Amino acid sequence: MDANTIYNEILAEMKKHISGKTDTIELMFIAIVANGHAMLEGVPGVAKTTMTKALSDTIQADFKRIQGTPDLLARDIMGFAYEDDDKSVKYMKGPVFTNILLIDELNRMQPRTMSGLLETLEERQVTLGGIDMKLPDPFTAFATQNPLNIEGTVPLPKVLADRFIMKIDVGYPSMEEEEQMLRIKEREERTAVKKIIDTKTILQLQEDAKRINMPDDVARYITEIVDATRIDIHVVMGASPRADIAFMRCAKAKAMIEGRNTVTRDDIKFLAKPVLSHRLAVRATGGIGVHGIIDGIVASHP
Numbered sequence: 001m002d003a004n005t006i007y008n009e010i011l012a013e014m015k016k017h018i019s020g021k022t023d024t025i026e027l028m029f030i031a032i033v034a035n036g037h038a039m040l041e042g043v044p045g046v047a048k049t050t051m052t053k054a055l056s057d058t059i060q061a062d063f064k065r066i067q068g069t070p071d072l073l074a075r076d077i078m079g080f081a082y083e084d085d086d087k088s089v090k091y092m093k094g095p096v097f098t099n100i101l102l103i104d105e106l107n108r109m110q111p112r113t114m115s116g117l118l119e120t121l122e123e124r125q126v127t128l129g130g131i132d133m134k135l136p137d138p139f140t141a142f143a144t145q146n147p148l149n150i151e152g153t154v155p156l157p158k159v160l161a162d163r164f165i166m167k168i169d170v171g172y173p174s175m176e177e178e179e180q181m182l183r184i185k186e187r188e189e190r191t192a193v194k195k196i197i198d199t200k201t202i203l204q205l206q207e208d209a210k211r212i213n214m215p216d217d218v219a220r221y222i223t224e225i226v227d228a229t230r231i232d233i234h235v236v237m238g239a240s241p242r243a244d245i246a247f248m249r250c251a252k253a254k255a256m257i258e259g260r261n262t263v264t265r266d267d268i269k270f271l272a273k274p275v276l277s278h279r280l281a282v283r284a285t286g287g288i289g290v291h292g293i294i295d296g297i298v299a300s301h302p
Helices: 003-014 022-033 048-057 074-078 111-123 175-190 199-210 216-231 241-257 265-276 289-299
Strands: 038-041 063-067 079-083 089-093 100-104 125-128 131-134 140-145 166-169 235-237
Touching (some): 003 048, 003 241, 022 241, 038 048, 048 100, 048 140, 074 111, 079 125, 089 131, 199 241, 216 241, 216 289
Antiparallel strands (some): 125 131
C-alpha cells in the first residue's frame, strides 16, 4: 500500500472511535512519519489520550503510558541498574523503552524529571549503570499538556518544548461531534481497533518521506517565515533553525500521506501554528496571542 492509502485506512478506522478531530489525527500521523515527537495541549476530557491510544492501536507496535505527577522520578521513566543477589548487575528498563510512548500531563512533572525525560527523547537513548541503551526503532512520543491556568501545572521551558516537532492544540468538539461521541461511547465496548500497519511499514514510510521533493521557493518560504518570528515586535524570542527542519520534515510527511511527491507553500501554512506556537516567547499582545502573531506573519508572506 502507498502512504495515502495507509493514512486513509488509519483515518477511517480511527473515525470509528473518535468524533471529529480530522486535522489533529493527520498532524499526529505526520509526527510519526516525520520521526518526531508531538505535544497535544487542551483542557482535560477533549480526547487527547483517547486519540493517542487509538492511533497506537492501529499500529502493531509496543505502546506504553506514563502519568505525569509531581512525585514522578527519572528512574520511574528511564529505568535503573541494580545489583542482583549473585552480585551481577541487572537492568530494569523503564516505560520509555517502547515504540509509541504516551506521556500524560507532561507539565505536572517536576522540572528535573521533565528535563531528564526530554533529553532521553532527543538522544533516543538511556544510560543505565554506565551503559548506553538505544530506544526501540521506530520511537515516537506524544505528550499531553493541560493549559497553564489549570491547577498543578508548571510551564515547560521553551528550550525543552523546542524538542517536540509540533504542538497540536486540541479544542472542544462541536455540538454535532459531541453527540456523535456519545454514540461512539455507547457501542465502544463491542468494537476493537483494527490493526492497519506494523513497525516495519512505519520505518519504510519514514524513509520514503525523505525523498519527497521540496522546491527552492518552498525552502525559501520556510526560512522567511522562521526569520520573521525573530524580528516581529510582539516576539521576545523567535524560532531557532530547528523550526526550519521541523517544517521540512513535517511538510514532506504531509505531502506524502496526501498522495503528492512535492511540498507546497500551502503545506507550510497548514503547519505554521503546530510547528511555531511552542517555540515563540511573546510579549503581552492585548489578546492577539501567539496564534494571532503567527497568522499575521503568514499573511504578510503570501
